[in-house]
Amino acid sequence: MQNIIYELSWRGLIKNKVPGIENQLKKPITMYIGFDPTSDSLHLGSLLPIMMLIHFQKNGHKSLALIGQATGFIGDPSEKENKRIFLSKEILQKNTTSIRNQILNLLKFHSIKIELLNNFDWIQNISFIDFIREIGKYFSVNYMISKDSVKKRINNNKNGISFTEFSYSLIQGYDFLYLNQIKNCQLQIGGSDQWGNITTGIELIRKKTGKKAYGITFPLIVKPNGMKFGKSEKGENIWLDKKKTSPYKFYQFWMNISDFEIEKYIKIYTFFSKEKIENLISKHRKYPSKRLLQRKLASEITEWVHGNEISKKITEITNVLFDNKNQSFQLLDDKTLISIYNYIPHMLLSHNELEKGIFLLDLLKKSGFFPSKNEANHALKANSIRLNKILIKENILIKKENIIRKKYIFLQFGKKEFFLIKVE
Template identity: 70%
Template sequence: MKKNIIDELSWRGLITNKVPGVEKELKKRTTIYLGFDPTSDSLHLGSLLPIIILIHFQKMGHKLLVIIGGATGMIGDPSERKNQRLFLNQETIQKNIESIKKQLSKLLGFYSVEFELLNNINWIKKISLLEFIRNVGKHITVNNMISKDSVKKRINHGMSFTELTYSLIQGYDFLYLNMKKNCLLQVGGSDQWGNIITGIEIIRKETGKKAYGITFPLITKSNGVKFGKSEKGENIWLDEKRTSPFLFYQFWMNISDTEIENFIKIYTFYSKESIEKYILKHRENPEKRSLQKKVASEIIKWIHGKKVYKKVIEITNILFCKKYIDKKLFTLDERKLFSIYENIPHLLVSHKELKKGIFLLDLLKKVNFFSSKNKANKALKANSIFINKKSIKKNILIQEKDMIRKKYILFQFGKKNFFIVKFE
């Protein structure tokens, strides 16, 4: 191995727990596994962290197994959850699996990462209930299971037997991969530590072998919100149909200066020397947000491609640069306008509604730009509402002459909130 993978991950802040002796094991080529449950049809920003860690391991020469939980996805991991997950049907799980496969192949393929993709339903379905509870369940005591943090947090509020078995099934995955693929290390989020230890214990008791585990942190922002969630609590998805590339870019641009110094270590592959240089440059002129731009650029090019990144920068310039005011905004061609429409919150409205004109507050109510007409009225009085980048101070009647290319109206509230209406 060219470098010590533990040292590399540690300085980046990517290790919370590790089983003693793992450093020695990782001095030679090791088979590592990491799993994803298909609870959605898209991965999100939180899912990106384990993918980044896999890439670090692959760069160090280790062999990767990526497991999609067709079996565990039917139960749902109870870790970090207040209530039991809603069960997904097999058709939905299969669709999710196919979507996640494509995303994983694209994301890991970008860095030419070699990996073997497996689905745990293929071995779980072959073991009967009696075999499972006799041959696997015997290795783990109930006392051990209920002592885990993921269980203790839920046990007093009610936890189903189905959820309790999740840890055993994940432990069996590790045993199966150990026996069939000589897998010696499982990697997962810090909430998976108990499940990983269960697998290690099952392997030890069943085979006498020593296995290992490493966990990475569940990243949160300074306000305690899990990283990857928007201000509204919605996930920042990797699928552009669920989170537009523009909103994805803005998420990174709005991260605080303190946090971005941490995230450039976590979410990019720059060397320690390069990162220290970028941080010093950023601190000289933090108002230029060079660090946020650097991270946003790297990640968007990775996830969405260079062409999409150029389009996002174009949209950002139009929305935020002062030169696109008055007549300049009205000279935008249809391609650029439609690109804005695709990437920011929008609504399609019938052109018929403009025959007699429509008052601003009524249109704002229709697009749900504000939670109530009263709040919209207050924003008007505070000069916080803009139409086509012009400040609006009263409830005007909007007509065709107010539209860009006789089709679009761009709304803005404050500095960062945009909404576009298209009339057809």
């Protein structure tokens, strides 16, 4: 058995851990991680628990993935300012199936097979009276309101917290107890916002069975605004479903990570050895402008989530889009242009609309590349607009001669925003 605590620690994947877990992990144990089906897709933050499942399985332990269809009816109040919107049974069932398939595909890529469970299978059989009598009796109200997830909602929200969400921690604790009794599961792992729920399960196991159980949390990955990536969080998320976040946008997320953060991310989001990572970091520091770490991580994770073929296409497209040679875009073949059109923001425009020409600002607004002509004009005056890779400084009339290969018009805002119009 390798020292998995050391492995996870140097990667920055441990935030909290119950004392004594190191000795327990010297022999194979069973662990589990839960997934919340409040959306039909996992997101960037969901990759971390999947990484943990793989790390433990590869190191000789048994990993269990639990989809919380039953707890999804309630919604975890952790890190939430307001109460969740309740989802219907049909939507939760659909989300559960979708997430289950995503988890299986992500594990299959690394040749990992684990057992997937659904807590609805056992919780649906428990009556409310039995639950509060057999489980609720082990916890005082004082203990429950001492949890950060509850305390924050009580202190920061005028509506407080509903009894429904207040009970969430007990139900998750029961999951741990059930898996401990049925699967001999001794360890629960989750994000750092789950520490209170995990310790509730540990306490329940101790009080009801007298057994020792353990918990580990990993740090949450947050957006630039400090908010965590989550299915119900405000703002934009990076989804694993290509219909919700395009593979190109997914790839660019990793490419745009700062040099400061990329050294942390390459450890967290890959299974590269410590020696290989240190070598990559050393090379990156010598030539940071080449963005070696960003390119390596973007390629690795895009291949994992979207497959080798899509990853290769996105890499090729990125190289074309960020090529600063003005004429390079004009020389692209139809196959490459079609690939670019499919993977970046785009729209169709009829030849008739270009018969008399269309002014650039009108096109920028019509395409949706800019929400208004006002904002488009502001960008134009700031010398931030390019047409077919050529810098444009005034509101020109775009005609048929501006169409590449009689089919495409390429728009660019700044260094990183692109839009392709197909003319038919």
